[in-house]
Amino acid sequence: MSKKDLIFKSALMLFTTRGFHDTPTSEIAKQAGVATGTLFHYFSTKEELINELYLECKSTLVDKVMEGVDPQWDLPTRMHKMYFNSVLWGVEYHDKFNFLQQFDNSPNISDLTREEGYNRIKSINWVFDEAREAGLIRKDHRDMLMELVYAFIISVVTQLIQTKPEPKERDELIDLSYSILMKAFS
Amino acid sequence: MSKKDLIFKSALMLFTTRGFHDTPTSEIAKQAGVATGTLFHYFSTKEELINELYLECKSTLVDKVMEGVDPQWDLPTRMHKMYFNSVLWGVEYHDKFNFLQQFDNSPNISDLTREEGYNRIKSINWVFDEAREAGLIRKDHRDMLMELVYAFIISVVTQLIQTKPEPKERDELIDLSYSILMKAFS
DNA sequence: TCACCATTCGACTGATTAGTCAATCATTTT
DNA sequence: AAAATGATTGACTAATCAGTCGAATGGTGA
Structure with a gap:
């Protein structure tokens, strides 16, 4: 290293x-x-260190979420895979997950860095809009629904980190939470 | 003052x-x-200052959440009122809301203070146990629901602070998020 | 062999900070 | 009105920290 x-x-x-x-x-x-x-x-500077660290975390986040997602797949398949990847990222890299939770809104991260970080995860948000267009999730209040979906993911990750289930049970829980998510937001 | x-x-x-x-x-x-x-x-010490500040915030939180909640009401009515109050608290006292979000898990708050803070908001958490007893949610979902409710409240408050809607639309948004929440657990 | 440069080191510095303290000022008690 | 108690002040200190700098190291190409 x-x-x-x-x-x-x-x-x-x-x-x-x-x-x-x-x-x-x-x-x-x-x-x-x-x-x-x-x-x-x-x-x-120390500031530069934390800002670069922030971007590094965002990058590995988007890499993991997009890992193995084929653009050829139909929308529901891609969504499910990305949801699964998101939760797994939070569990596997929960040090980075924690870091982003703590510093995403901290004054130590500059506006420029935050903007750059937003650009890096843009591709994740696209699928959300696609899902709305396709009528898979309700159309009203786009931004709030997006926030709520992220809140949902965060609580699933937090729950998994606390209970530390075996991989098999863990995957079942993620799938269960996904079906709940789709039902609740449709 | x-x-x-x-x-x-x-x-x-x-x-x-x-x-x-x-x-x-x-x-x-x-x-x-x-x-x-x-x-x-x-x-x-400076530490003592932030710890006392923390407890002060927790106290006003529980006061606001329980405001106007009649113990005679049935459970769903009380839950809805408390959810509504929580979000309104976050909007009205968003300096305190921000403070608790930032420092609830910070190492600056001592274990003793955290425990005392937990005691002060205990009455809020009871309602989750009640919901479980009443069969409104599955028994093994109690912690998960709690996490999800808190995550939801945080994102709704954040959203409302950013968009600053009129009271009427604001209330609609709160109710929308509440209905999604309930749908997820029914 | 030598010149060059990126990398690495850690002692050092100037600036800042939490907390102290001895001295006033205000209010209440005797 | 004298004494006692508590509130308030801000200059001061010992410690800590971000960032510097000059020296040492090792690799590369001429």
Whole structure:
């Protein structure tokens, strides 16, 4: 693992457990096994570090959600796969999941970064609009419904992290929650 | 307004906009119009200040959610009223709403305070147990429903704060989200 | 061999911060 | 009116932190 990645990993862990301003750069460097000078060689400020970390998380999010999704598939199949991937991402990368939950609306992330982050996950939102057009979910109040769908996913992930079921039962729960989602939002 | 309340008010604003560790006590005192010594006369440490602030927020939360809820009403009526009150609380007191969202899981709040905060909102959680007893939801879904309700409330409040609709449309949106929520669990 | 540059190091600095303290000021009690 | 209690002040200090800098290292190509 490169020094840069070691710094990312260390910062991710420390920022989520101690918060941004209560995590000294010296501690990030120490946990990463590098000198502070090295940290500032890769990231000119602590702010830049957290902003890049934020984008890195958003990128792996969209990668995982889109993984194995064939554009040729019909809409319901793609939606189901993406929903499944979303929840699995939250469970498998729950350190990144936590980080995004904590810092998505934090003042440490610049407006520019937030905008760039929004661009990176745009492709996920497209399918939502497609589903509305196709009449799979109700048409009114687009933005609020989207928020509610995300809220739904977040609570499923939180629940799975707390109960830690076996893979088989876990997958069944995700499928169950998906059918509930589709029923509730149609 | 007492000096203590002025300090509370100033700290609430600064903690939510700048974060705990990026808010100097000197700045809290300045915005409150008092000397730093006065702040430390009322709160022996900065930690104590945020912990007391946390409990204060929890208390006004439970007051608002339970406002006008008659124990004589049947369960669905009470649940609907409480859901409505929760969202309205988030909109009306959105500084406190933001604060709790940011600091509910922050390491700055001590375990003792969190426990005390949990005690204060206990009466809200009872209604979930009641719903389970009454067979309104499946027994193993209690925690899941709770997570989902909280996640829903957060996204509805966030949405309402962003779009600032008229009271009539606002109430419609709250009811829409509530009906989706209920559909998910029926 | 040597020049070059990216990488790495960690001691160091200037700035900032939480909390102290000794001194007033205000109010109530005796 | 004297004494006591509590509220308020802000200059001060010891500690901490983000970011700097000059030196050391090692790889690459001429």
